[in-house]
Amino acid sequence: MTKELIRLKVNGETHELAIAPNKLLLDVLREDLGLTGSKRGCDDSSCGCCTVLIDGMPMLSCVALATSYQDAEITTVEGLARDGELDPVQEAFMSWGGAQCGFCTPGFLMTTHALLEKNPDPTLDQVREALASNICRCTGYTQIYESVLAAAQKIREKRKNEIAISK
Amino acid sequence: MTMPGFRVIRPSSVDEAVRVLADNGPEAMVIAGGTDVVPNLQMRLFAPRVLVDIKGIGELRGITCNDRVGLRMGALTTLTEIAEWKFVERCFPVLGSAVRSVAGPLQRNMGTIGGNLCLETRCLWYNQSEFWRQSLGGCLKKQGDVCHVAPGGQRCWAVWSGDSAPALLTVEAELEIAGPGGRRRIPLAEFYRNDGMNRIALGRGELVVAVHVPVSSAFRRGVYRKLRVRDSIDYPLAGVAVAMKVDGQGICRAARVALAAVNPAPQLVHAAAERLEGKRYSAELVEEIAHEAIRTAKPLTTSASTPVYRRDMVRLFTRRALEELWQTRRGNGEKRAG
DSSP states (O other): OOOEEEEEEETTEEEEEEEOTTOBHHHIIIIISOOTTSOOSSSSSSSOTTEEEETTEEEEGGGOBGGGGTTSEEEOGGGTSBTTBOOHHHHHHHHTTOOSSOSSHHHHHHHHHHHHHHOSSOOHHHHHHHTTTOOOSSSOSHHHHHHHHHHHHHHHHHHHHHHHHHO | OOOOOOEEEOOSSHHHHHHHHHHHGGGEEEESSOTTHHHHHHTTSOOOSEEEEOTTOGGGOOEEEETTTEEEEETTOBHHHHHHOTTHHHHOHHHHHHHHTSSOHHHHHHOBHHHHHTOOOBOTTTSSOHHHHHTTTOBTTBBOSOOSSSTTOOSOOOBOOOSHHHHHHTTTOEEEEEETTEEEEEEGGGGBOSOTTSOBOOOTTOEEEEEEEOGGGTTOEEEEEEEOSSSSSOOOSEEEEEEEEEOTTSBEEEEEEEEESSSSSOEEOHHHHHHHTTOBOOHHHHHHHHHHHHHHOOOOTTSSSOHHHHHHHHHHHHHHHHHHHHHSOTTOOHHHHO
16 A cells, blocks of 8 residues: 655654555554554444544544544643653542553543543543543542542642742 | 555545545545444445545534524534534434433544434444454345345344434434535435445435534424443444423424434334324323334344343333423423423
């Protein structure tokens, strides 16, 4: 198959890549860019392990053709930490045991990050609904939900402090 | 699984997409959100030479609604956009209820209304890897000549598994279709052929451009009830959409009932409309309509639950939906429509 030259913006960096037109975004991230945080779980859009943000919206990279997202801002789990500092969501998952085997964790982190960007004060029901596309076989979800609510609180406190400082 | 080889064409206008689709005929397939098409490609259910990626066509995006022409949703409108559209609960609650039940939030962020209305039919014997299917010699729908659901029959029973179609049938939606001969509009009910192998009435070069819902069916109370194993991600094992208008005296002024996942097409329960109109609530009447619903439903062994259970749930869901809509103010069409 003739390769196609495409441009992908991932975690703020633009890459030019020659890829086959049938290549999935997940495979380009993992194989061509070495970003192996996003995982292939089910391979048919029903587990959420491959979740990345496309223009801020969590989506499944295992059913996305890479060539279709050339104008988008793509964020993977590798892009969550800023300046060597973990995202509050990552910290909360660590402190509250939100990850066990870790395979589904990148997907949960991305979906949670997007949820809290939109709604930093979700109810437990809203958290459950937002994470309904992500499957975890270890935790039984309770610790994940605790992590998400803890991250939300952290984000709200951080914002409050920032407002206080700027005043 | 791996992807088959194909070329990708990314048209930037509807005219261009129609030209590409007409030129390539059955060799071409449309891809939008990819949530249905990509897993099916990986299972080798399709082998297109050309994939037409329509995501770059701006004209296919967005929702417009006014009291003159009603609701228009571009084919690329995502299910999340519809679920979050601020008037959906007030104007078309049955649609909101149905789109919120599709798969899970991540699939809804990608999946489009056009895609959901053109979904491939599904069957336990069909939606499997090539290796799995070939170990049984294929099936009527793909690479074989025997239907494992109804052996001896020449008809494919793969089920209609979209949730938004039955909801849109209850509000008399129409489809706007672009093709080599220009644009046409057809009632959504005429789009479905009730044939698992040849599910929708799209000719060569044709593309679904938008969904229209007339003003006359706005403000109906409505709800969609869905049977599935898990409360998320799963396709329906049965689905019942009900929309109805009830006046201040509790008399039904219009009603539609439609089913998903129990036939090769989403189907209106035709008896419901005439038997409910002009009537007051009664438990017997509701039971009668629930019985009509199971006469319309033809569940077979296509899905991960038994036909008997799915039929029972169609009856139960129809009854509960009618009771709920008739006896409460859910769907709140009342205040506005009077």
